[in-house]
Amino acid sequence: MTGSASERRRMAAALANKGVLTLPWLRGAVESVPRERFLHPGVFLDEGRTWRPLTALGSDPDEWLKIAYSVDTLATQLDGHLAADQVSEAVAGVPTSSSTDPTTVVGMIEALDLKAEHRVLEIGTGTGYSTALMCHYLGEDNVTTIEVDPQVAARADATLETVGYSTWTVTGDGLLGHPRRAPYHRVIATCAVRRIPYTWVRQTRPGGIILSTVGSWPWGTGLAKVTVKENGTAEGSIIKRSSFMQARAQAVTPVAGDLSARTAYADSEREARVSPLRLEEWVPAFLAQLSVPGAHFVRAATSEGARLLYLFDPERADGGGWVVRQGGPVALWDKVERTLIAWQAAGNPDITAVQLRVTDRSHAYWVDGQPALRWEHRVDGGY
Structure with missing residues (x-):
């Protein structure tokens, strides 16, 4: 057994012990897909105020595998352009792309309730690791993935091809979905959005599920899971706390000036x-x-x-x-x-008490039995 295969089995066991990895097919995918390949050319390790670049070619193989299977989120791009192989010393910057921690990735895929015949639209390809996990089960023709950053998309596409998943990779704004391959049984977003775009609802089959982090304030976002209905609306709830980078088109610009x-x-x-x-x-x-x-x-x-x-x-x-x-x-x-x-x-209800409904005209949120905890956001910007 190679070092990589051993690490994959160890990580799968750790996720299973945490109660996150319960589906046999997904455990098989975790044990088969080499996460380290999706970290090419390298990662940035958080050192507080700076980020230390680490590449596969420039590090000890055992250290590289240990980091790749550390069950941590690993930054793979800073400031919208900088990759780890472009610098040799620690640098300051803001992560703009990453390989999300496997606990979160696996948890979200399990929450999709996937069936073997399902067609999936993924918003935010990133490194392509989560794409590969789904391809392993669904087949490469049933997964469409969109990445807004051309540099990130090109690397992910190349890696997916290398490891044997020639899936549908698209470079573009994921908020628009991808109507050419619609309708989908499932839509999963690995970025945060202020609210679920109605384009996703329109491109999802009735009975299909959309899973996305909603909100824009740091450490104040939730994972929404909604089911699309025959009448073109989608309804569900916030199923847990969740934190992802904001979709590029909705990224908050810092308030300027004094x-x-x-x-x-x-x-x-x-x-x-x-x-x-x-x-x-x-x-x-x-x-x-x-x-x-x-x-x-x-x-x-x-x-x-x-x-x-x-x-x-x-x-x-x-x-x-x-x-x-x-x-x-x-x-x-x-x-x-x-x-x-x-x-x-109301007794400080948890975030999971929040229900939501998405229509072509508005987003409604509420907590059952609490008239003062109801909000409606119109598509035209009113509320």
Whole structure:
């Protein structure tokens, strides 16, 4: 048995012991697909403020395999262009493509409830590893995968061909789907979206499933699983917390300029009824986004070190409480605060209590039995 095969079996056993890998066919795929091949030309290892490049050719084979099967998310691109073989020393940067940790990958594939005859659309090819796992079971002709980054797409396509999966790889905006190969039984997105595009619903068969992370605030997103109905709507729930890079077309642009100067002249100021620090907790952050879709949540600090939190308007610490200063046409904090108070009054339900419905005109979210925890986002941008 080769070192790679041994590591694959070890990783499969570890995932099975965690209760993540339960399907025999998927375990067979994990034990067969060489993850290290999909990390070519290399990865970036997180060293805090910098990323250390590591390539297969420049590292000890045993070390390379240990990293490849470490059950960690491994960054494979920084700043939208930089690959590990292009630098020799640690660099600063922001990951823009990665090989997601196998626990998450396997968990999502299991949640798809795949059958051997299903046709799947994958949004976000990345390295192509998850694509290969599905091809192993469904066959290469039943999987279509879309990647927005041409460089990433080319590498994934080459690797898939090399390991024996000549599947349908497309370079383009996954938010548009791929109508040429529709309809699909399953759609799976390995990026986060602000809301599920109706194009995905339209390209999915009735009874089909769409699985995607929704939300845009860091550490405040959820994995939505919806089933498409005969009437062209899709309905389901948030099944767990989930974190993925934002779809490129929806990536949040950092708020530019001096935020304190931009928000110096507020229309109102009052004591907060709920601590804004609750927005640094996963479920409150997710629900807050439903109240103010499109708002940016920004963390900052004064020159003296006092914490500042912004929703385009600042909230600042003052003694033991928080003073909220708001300005502009929409009182964002009022909306968020009402949601947080209603959530607390309902007993702090988990993110899995959130239901959702997708139509061609709107997205609706709700928690059963809680009239104050209902939101509808219209496609035209209203809410």
